[in-house]
Amino acid sequence: MTAKSEKIAIDVHHTASFLTDLLPDTCQALGRTILAFLQRVGQLSIFVGKSVMHCFLPPYFPSQIWRQLVDIGYYSLPVVGMTALFTGMVLALQSYTGFTRFNAESAIAAVVVLSVTRELAPVLAGLMVAGRVGAAIAAEIGTMRVTEQIDAMSTLSVNPFKYLIAPRVIAGTLMLPILVLVGDIIGVYGGYVIAIYRLDFSEGSYLSQTWDILETMDVISGLVKAAVFGFIVAILGCYNGFNSQRGAQGVGAATTNAVVSASIVILLFNYLLTQVFFS
Amino acid sequence: MSTNGKQPKLKISGVKKHFGKKIVLDGIDLEIEQGKSLVVIGASGTGKSVMLKCVLGLLKPDEGSVMVDGEEITHVRGSERDNVMEKFGMLFQGGALFDSMRVWENVAFGLIHAKGVDRQKAWEIAIEKIVAVGLKPEVGNLYPAELSGGMQKRVSLARAIAKNPEIIFFDEPTTGLDPIMADVINDLIVSSVKGLGATALSITHDMASARKIADYVAMIHQGKIIWHGSVKDLDNSGNEYVDQFIHGRATGPITRRVA
Incomplete structure (x- = not known):
């Protein structure tokens, strides 16, 4: 293996390990954001439902x-x-x-x-x-x-x-x-x-x-x-x-x-x- | 705290509560007999207020049960929850007075809006309670912002006892008051509770207050009750955590991290 191809192999290895490290963190962050968003939407939906219900039900x-x-x-x-x-x-x-x-x-x-x-x-x-x-x-x-x-x-x-x-x-x-x-x-x-x-x-x-x-x-x-x-x-x-x-x-x-x-x-x-x- | 075979007025069993990864209550067990006063002591951040909110239904415990007169109230909702709340009175740490309403309207709020008492009758009851906590009737026409801290605590106490509740909760009743006013509030708490024949659950880290208003004392540490007994046994508890806390020593088994 020439020195040049050796260097390329090392670069590829570094890039791969960098991606392997970065990918789970990115996925985790993305997942957390999506879950937080869905939680907020759910929370808001329940709030809206309860509010509308209480507009119609007594006591007023x-x-x-x-x-x-x-x-x-x-x-x-x-x-x-x-x-x-x-x-x-x-x-x-x-x-x-x-x-x-x-x-x-x-x-x-x-x-x-x-x-x-x-x-x-x-x-x-x-x-x-x-x-x-x-x-x-x-x-x-x-x-x-x-x-x-x-x-x-x-x-x-x-x-x-x-x-x-x-x-x-x-x-x-x-x-x-x-x-x-x-x-x-x-x-x-x-x-x-x-x-x-x-x-x-x-x-x-x-x-x-x-x-x-x-x-x-x-x-x-x-x-x-x-x-x-x-x-x-x-x-x-x-x-x-x-x-x-x-x-x-x-x-x-x-x-x-x-x-x-x-x-x-x-x-x-x-x-x-x-x-x-x-x- | 021992129930001597009688059904406790309030029973808290295995109550757990966490926020995220932080475990705040880790299995709280407490019982209070009818007409007795239990004070829960403990350092700030040990879960006292969370415990009180779980009992009041303002927070849902993750596990465990809260029973009043032998009836499970942990998951009670709607009108049934309102019926349970009829038995409760609560004095909040900061007073929690409605600042858009006059003092008498604050005191009469539950009577008018929950019990349907007419405004004239509610006004009479409110003034009676305002006088009972040592304020002049004219105070009824002021707004909470026009009152001193001590007067606000008195009004909050008047509101807590306005519906003649069976169980009264006190959240740090003397916090932010000078020692003399704190003692006045303690006396009012004792006289109000005894006068109504109510059961009381208080949380505080003011030992003078605890000694004055408690029949029984329990100590909470890291979300668990680590000692409970009669207020007479407080100085001879044999518990090093209690000893450190009641004497206010910086050194001992309770360590406080400073960030």
Whole structure:
């Protein structure tokens, strides 16, 4: 055997032993990650199942449900309203700059109303509520978890799923469609204001174009999306808070996870629901 | 701790619990007679709080059983669990008061939401309990954040006894209090437990507190009960672990690793 082939043989041997050492570690790490992911999915599924069950089974806590309806619905109105207003205004401006190139200005009303009702109002309201409400839910429940208030509730014979989780899930699911309906109106109005006062559209023709193109299904699909997004925001806020780890860092991480996971899941479900409604 | 042939009020048998590879409880056996007070002592991190949570059903033990009045409660769930919890009262280490509610609402929480007592009646009971723990009735309208640590402990005690429970659990009741306030809380615990005729299970590493509130003492070490007996025998236990612990000596069989 020549010196060169000997060197190659040694290199091959080293590479083989390196791979033999590395492979089990890589497989172990991969396996651990997959198992942890599956465990998390299972845990979340059980949490969702229990939460939904407790929404329907008595006892109910009307005062808690009312408090959450106000917190999630009423106090989110300014955020959702402002978002919808500026979105409608920007949409009209942007459409105008694009559509004038094709002499298609008459389509602006249709673009504004369809974009707002089908997509932008539900998605942006969902994301804004995820930031405002999802974070607040996770922080409040997470703090209750780390200060043993949730354990205290159990020892007082009150099920935390009924008292804390169910009211938030019910309120989230019911209030987001209402917020989105308000957002639809404000968003379309934003586009109308820009079209009339900035782009010199005729008031009557803009409104008639808006009404002509709008169908009931456009609004309903947005409201169904909103209900699903409201459920997602509330359930993920509750889940992350309920499973918060100890200390301020744990509550902070739970809050971040609640907002990030809700935002991603909202975008995912937006695609799936759009596929269901309009494909 | 001996039951003298009588059915124990609370019986814990062979309870084991681990988290990952760490074995926290390694077969706990304890019994408490009706109306007696058992204090479990032990260093931090020996499994005292986990044991209490297993008894309360806040954690599921891996093995073993917990029985109340001869009935197995380890795997009881739903409304049956609520019925069991009706017999329990718990004072948490940090108070665990609901900070979004006024003091009286904290005390009346279980009465209103679990027992269905109307708010006016629940308010009357709450104020009665608040006065019983040495606070003025006006305190009922404050929020927990407006109270001192000692006052919060008193409110937590008032909440624990509000439903007139049969068994009361105390998790480090004097932690974070000055010695005088700690003694006041100990006196309140003794008077509350005796007044209700309740059975008490406490965990602490405060020996002054243990001596004051215990009829019996058990010591937990590395997830096992290594000694139990009457509080009168504590100083003559003949157990070197107990001797080291009650005298607070740094040297002895209990070694603490410093990371």
